[in-house]
Structures are given as C-alpha cells and as structure tokens.
Amino acid sequence: MHVIPHPTWIEVDLAQFQRNVAAIRKRIGKRLFCLPVKANGYGHGLVGIGRAAEAAGIDYLGVSCLQEGIELRRAGVQIPILIFGGIHEEQIPFCIEEALDVTVSSRFKAELIAKACEAVGRFCRIHVKVDTGMRRVGVRVESAEELIRFIKEQRLLDLVGIYSHFATAEEPEDPTAKAQLEQFLQLKEKVKMPCLWHMANSGGVVFYPESHLDMVRPGLLVYGYWPNEQRVEEVAPILTLKAKVSYFKVVPKGAGISYGHRYRTREVSRVATVPIGYGDGFRRAFSKGGSVLIRGKRYPIAGSICMDQFMVDLGSGEAYVGDEVVLIGKQGKEEISLWDLVRISDSIPHEVLTLFNERIPRRYIYSKSESMILT
Numbered sequence: 001m002h003v004i005p006h007p008t009w010i011e012v013d014l015a016q017f018q019r020n021v022a023a024i025r026k027r028i029g030k031r032l033f034c035l036p037v038k039a040n041g042y043g044h045g046l047v048g049i050g051r052a053a054e055a056a057g058i059d060y061l062g063v064s065c066l067q068e069g070i071e072l073r074r075a076g077v078q079i080p081i082l083i084f085g086g087i088h089e090e091q092i093p094f095c096i097e098e099a100l101d102v103t104v105s106s107r108f109k110a111e112l113i114a115k116a117c118e119a120v121g122r123f124c125r126i127h128v129k130v131d132t133g134m135r136r137v138g139v140r141v142e143s144a145e146e147l148i149r150f151i152k153e154q155r156l157l158d159l160v161g162i163y164s165h166f167a168t169a170e171e172p173e174d175p176t177a178k179a180q181l182e183q184f185l186q187l188k189e190k191v192k193m194p195c196l197w198h199m200a201n202s203g204g205v206v207f208y209p210e211s212h213l214d215m216v217r218p219g220l221l222v223y224g225y226w227p228n229e230q231r232v233e234e235v236a237p238i239l240t241l242k243a244k245v246s247y248f249k250v251v252p253k254g255a256g257i258s259y260g261h262r263y264r265t266r267e268v269s270r271v272a273t274v275p276i277g278y279g280d281g282f283r284r285a286f287s288k289g290g291s292v293l294i295r296g297k298r299y300p301i302a303g304s305i306c307m308d309q310f311m312v313d314l315g316s317g318e319a320y321v322g323d324e325v326v327l328i329g330k331q332g333k334e335e336i337s338l339w340d341l342v343r344i345s346d347s348i349p350h351e352v353l354t355l356f357n358e359r360i361p362r363r364y365i366y367s368k369s370e371s372m373i374l375t
C-alpha cells in the first residue's frame with residue numbers, strides 16, 4: 001500500500017481489540033453486538049475499526065450520520081449499519097440506496113421515508129428511537145406504540161428495531177437509569193413487537209444486565225476504557241499516540257520556550273521538538289501539566305503547544321532526532337494514560353479520543369510483526 005510517511009501516528013492494537021470484543025461477548029451471551037464507530041471510530045479510524053469489527057464477528061455498526069455510513073459502505077463493509085442521529089429529508093434516498101438502518105423518532109419522518117421508498121420501490125430498515133430520559137432524540141414513551149404500529153403498517157418500511165439510550169448508566173443502581181430501563185421494559189411488554197429491542201451502552205453492559213435485551217451497543221468499553229477512572233479488568237486500551245523527535249538542541253538556563261515564553265528552563269537544558277500540535281487535535285490545554293515518554297523516561301511539555309509542534313524539556317536527559325515519543329500509551333515501564341490528558345483538560349475520555357483528526361494516520365497492528373497503515 002502506498003503511504004505518505006508522517007512522523008506522528010496512532011497505533012491501534014487489533015489483537016487487543018479482539019480480546020476486548022471477546023470479553024464483552026462473554027458478558028452478553030448470544031445477543032447481537034452493535035459497535036458504535038461514530039466520530040471516526042472514537043478516534044481509532046472509522047474504516048479501520050469498521051473492517052476489524054466485521055472481521056471480529058461484530059453484528060452491527062453504529063454511526064452518527066449518513067456520511068459515516070456511506071464511507072463504511074464504500075470501504076466494502078457489509079454488516080448492518082445503524083445511523084443513531086436524526087436523518088434529514090434530503091438524506092433519505094441515500095440511506096435507502098446504501099441499505100443503512102435509519103433511526104425514526106416521529107411520524108413526520110416515517111411518512112417522508114415511506115414516500116421516498118415508494119418513489120424507488122425499495123425497502124428502508126427502521127429503528128424506532130424511544131426517549132426514556134436522555135431527551136436527545138426519540139419519541140415520547142406515551143406516543144411510541146402508535147408510531148411503531150404506523151411504521152409496521154407501511155409496505156416498504158422494515159421495522160428492524162426499537163431502542164432507547166441511557167443518560168446515567170455509568171453507576172450501578174442509579175435511580176434514573178433504573179427508571180429509564182423500567183419504562184423501556186414496560187413498553188416492550190405492552191407492544192410485544194418482534195424486532196431488535198436494544199438499550200445498553202457501556203454502562204448498561206456492565207451494570208444493567210436486564211438492559212442487554214436483543215442487542216447491546218457498548219462503545220467506550222470496546223475501545224478499552226470506562227467512563228470514570230475505575231478500571232474494567234477484562235478490557236484494555238488499544239490506542240497509542242506516537243511521534244518521532246524532529247529536532248534537538250541545547251538551550252541555556254532561563255531560556256523562554258515557545259509562544260509567550262510561558263516556560264523557562266531551570267538549568268542548561270536539552271530540548272526536543274515533537275511534530276504534533278493543536279492543529280492535529282493535541283490540545284493547547286495539554287501544555288500545562290502534560291508530559292511525554294522518550295527512551296522510557298517521562299519529560300514535561302515545555303511551554304505552549306503550537307499548531308503543529310511542541311517542545312519537551314529533557315533537562316540532562318537524552319534523545320536523538322527520530323527517537324520515538326509516546327504521547328498516550330506505554331513505553332518501557334512508564335505509561336501516559338488517556339486519563340492523564342482527560343484530567344489536565346477537564347474532559348472525558350470520549351472527547352479526548354475524538355480530538356485527533358485526519359492529519360494523524362492510523363496504523364493497525366495485527367500482531368507484533370504485521371502492521372498496516374490506513375487513515
């Protein structure tokens with residue numbers, strides 16, 4: 001494969017990905033497994049993760065919008081793909097054409113889709129979204145049955161699923177999560193519609209086994225993280241963010257570094273330059289308190305992160321141009337966890353993972369000796 005060499009990249013460990021999938025399979029038994037790959041596969045690469053998921057026997061992919069679904073189809077992914085977000089009228093023909101499952105939360109949209117199906121004489125696969133408390137998209141529980149029956153009656157609407165989404169499932173025994181689940185189960189009992197009923201995100205998979213139903217949709221957990229700093233033992237992160245030292249110099253004591261000279265050396269120091277910046281998604285907010293690993297040692301980021309580069313104060317430490325720098329992940333005995341960056345920037349793991357943009361190539365590692373670069 002022809003690839004343009006780039007000194008900053010994300011490595012995705014697909015062997016660990018498969019172990020994560022297998023570990024979650026153990027929890028869910030024979031239920032269908034939908035993997036959310038929205039936002040560029042939580043930063044791991046949409047197509048790379050989509051293909052790996054299909055190969056790992058994942059049953060369904062979840063995307064946020066039409067363009068993600070089309071990109072997966074164009075890459076040859078054939079398993080069902082559900083678009084979680086609301087679909088817009090002008091997007092409907094594309095969903096039909098590309099056999100993408102559409103989320104419907106209103107009769108208005110259902111009618112538009114039915115009309116578009118009639119125009120081309122083709123089916124559209126529908127999942128009805130029910131709002132049990134997230135208040136994002138979804139028909140109200142009281143109106144859900146009517147909408148479900150309406151869709152069922154349409155000749156070319158294929159009612160594939162009915163689903164809801166937790167707002168607070170990261171804690172066990174959470175009253176809101178329990179109330180949401182209760183409402184959804186009552187609806188299921190009432191309408192008795194044979195289709196895929198699904199609700200569980202990562203929190204649901206771990207803490208609310210009664211929410212597993214016909215299909216689960218854990219995202220963060222499959223990528224090896226948990227929404228708070230607690231660890232889930234059976235999964236591990238699959239992403240490492242790396243770069244190569246692009247420049248090295250020695251500066252005097254008291255030298256200001258980077259824009260605004262917000263950092264000054266305390267002694268004669270060796271300084272390395274790393275070719276990644278906020279223009280790649282490595283946020284300026286990581287400047288203060290951030291660190292990197294070089295030759296197995298941890299060094300502080302020196303001064304403000306620039307658009308495309310930043311500096312590291314090595315003190316009297318050693319580094320050569322071309323040395324590998326780890327910004328997230330392990331090197332030797334040291335580790336910089338995603339959580340270090342989450343804490344520094346007052347964020348959440350989902351957000352930090354999705355910062356890294358298309359300028360950073362993704363490299364998929366199947367085993368120690370084999371890798372493949374995709375963007």
Ligand SMILES: *Cc1c(COP(=O)(O)O)cnc(C)c1O
Pocket residue numbers: 036062084165200201202203217218219220221
């Ligand atoms: C993102 C998303 C998920 C996955 O959530 P995690 O917290 O990553 O497990 C599941 N369902 C829907 C509808 C989503 O949008």
